[in-house]
Amino acid sequence: MLELVLYARPGCHLCAETRSSIEAYLSERRDRGLETAVLVERDISTDAAWERAFFAEIPVVEVGDNRLTLATGPARLRRFLDQALGVAVAG
Numbered sequence: 001m002l003e004l005v006l007y008a009r010p011g012c013h014l015c016a017e018t019r020s021s022i023e024a025y026l027s028e029r030r031d032r033g034l035e036t037a038v039l040v041e042r043d044i045s046t047d048a049a050w051e052r053a054f055f056a057e058i059p060v061v062e063v064g065d066n067r068l069t070l071a072t073g074p075a076r077l078r079r080f081l082d083q084a085l086g087v088a089v090a091g
Helices: 011-033 048-054 074-085
Strands: 002-008 037-043 060-064 064-068
Touching: 002 011, 011 037, 011 074, 048 060, 060 074, 064 074
Parallel strands: 002 037
Antiparallel strands: 002 060, 060 064
């Protein structure tokens, strides 16, 4: 199963909102029988390299080689995840 990585830090309200949006999105996909991913949250304050790379850009969401920085709007996040995870084709 794919990993969906959320780079965040404690106390980041935008990160909390993004986490909630991701959880709702993944739940919706599961309910529709679509492929989903495992949400893995990484606290950038625990790794100096992550903190340097992402401090000004969190929340950051990665799926495979796809990355979305400043992942703050539900619609923008949904478009990214639809593309990264694949959308169902109506049949």
